[in-house]
Amino acid sequence: MDTGNTAWVLVSIAMVLLMTPGLAFFYGGLVREKQVINTIKMSFIALAVVAVEWAVVGYSLAFSKGSGFLGGLGFLGLSGVGMEPDPTFSADIPHLAFMAFQMMFAIITPALISGAVVGRMRFRSYMLFILLWSVAVYCPIAHWVWGPGGFIRELGVLDFAGGTVVHVSAGISALVAALMVGARRRSGSERPHNVPLVVLGASLLWFGWFGFNAGSALAADGLAAMAVVTTMLAAAAAVVTWVVVDMVRGSRPSAIGASIAAVVGLVAITPAAGFVTPMAALAIGALGALASYAALVLLRRTGLDDTLDVFACHGVGGIVGSLLTGVFATTAVNPGGADGLLYGGPELLLKQLAGVGAAALWAALGTAGVLLVVQRIAGLRASSEVDSVGIDVVEHAEHAYVHDTLIGASGERPGPVLRPIAVGE
Secondary structure, eight states, X not given: OOHHHHHHHHHHHHHHHHHHHHHHHHHHHHSOGGGHHHHHHXXXXXXXXXHHHIIIIIHHHHHSSOOSSOOOSTTGGGTTOOXXXXXXXXXXXXXXXXXXXXXXXXXXXXXXXXXXXXXXXXXXXXXXXXXXXXXXXXXXXXXXXXXXXXHHHHHTOOOSSSIIIIIIHHHXXXXXXXXXXXXXXXXXXXXXXXXXXXXXXXXXXXXXXXXXXXXXXXXXXXXXXXXXXXXXXXXXXXXXXXXXXXXXXXXXXXXXXXXXXHHHHHHHHTTXXXXXXXXXXXXHHHHHHHHHHHHHHHHTTXXXXXXXXXXXXXXXXXXXXXXXXXXXXXXXXXXXXXXXXXXXXXXXXXXXXXXXXXXXXXXXXXXXXXXXXHHHHHOSBOOTXXXXXXXXXXXXXXXXXXXXEEOOTTSOOOEEEEEEOOTTO
């Protein structure tokens, strides 16, 4: 066992865990004031529900030996997952560490989907959805791409840290969920209620993403260092590209736009982080930003109500990043990978396309099936009260803020002031 590699993976576990609260703040700032508790809790609850599911059955279905389509029950209840390394996954870190690292990926993926349906889906239905979705959609795709004998892995598709497993599956599922749950009944302004919260969330995601990508090397080595650099450069290139496009189009560059751009760049580099050069990472970040920006503009002109543009950011970003891996990957960076189109390997691009297509198809069909089951058992839409009093009150009996009225010395009333709600109020 290598203590240095083990330490790096354990730190990466904590960093990736932090991404889910970061996502909660990011999403929470983007919604209206009376939806923020529900939005944050949708991410937070995934930490608990999916962790239990993963330990009981999910890890086994994703990573134990089975068929090319699904793992078996060899690790059911973490049976056989101990403190010693398992050479199938890593020769020098504890099997438990590998399992916990993969658990964090499994947690954040369904949390990403919540952004498409915030403010209108019943919370108990959402809990049931992420439980069933994790088993029926995430575990099979994770096995296909990363598990022993998975058919996408055997095909030679590259996915360093989850472009297909996490972002394509979540983005496509978000699109299906937005269609099936239906549009919001809009009333009043839909503008983000807290811009600093958005920037804070994006910053936490950016920080945690170094564990997400560089931790996927499963070692404290040069490949991890390369993944750190490519992750940073792709996100930076995406922010610069997004801001420049905003200014060219005559829009004022916003903090929200820059925050979204950073996430898009991080999404796009995820499948490629350990397979491409730093200069290729700049190109992937910029191209991912352009594609997601265009998708966001076009989708907002349709009747689709993907509340927080999950498909445009994660779905499109993940698809573009996965395909560009087939263009920019080089064995000069990672001998365990393959050469892409620019290095004389056009067949890799075709393999990446096949992998994305298979994952997207399963995510779409699986999500539709899971939502139909949830609809039958618990319903999907929250009550009509959410339009008038807000889903935070209806579903959770909580307020993010209380409104006080200040009265000045002269008796004037400057107006309502927001303050955090105190414990016990």
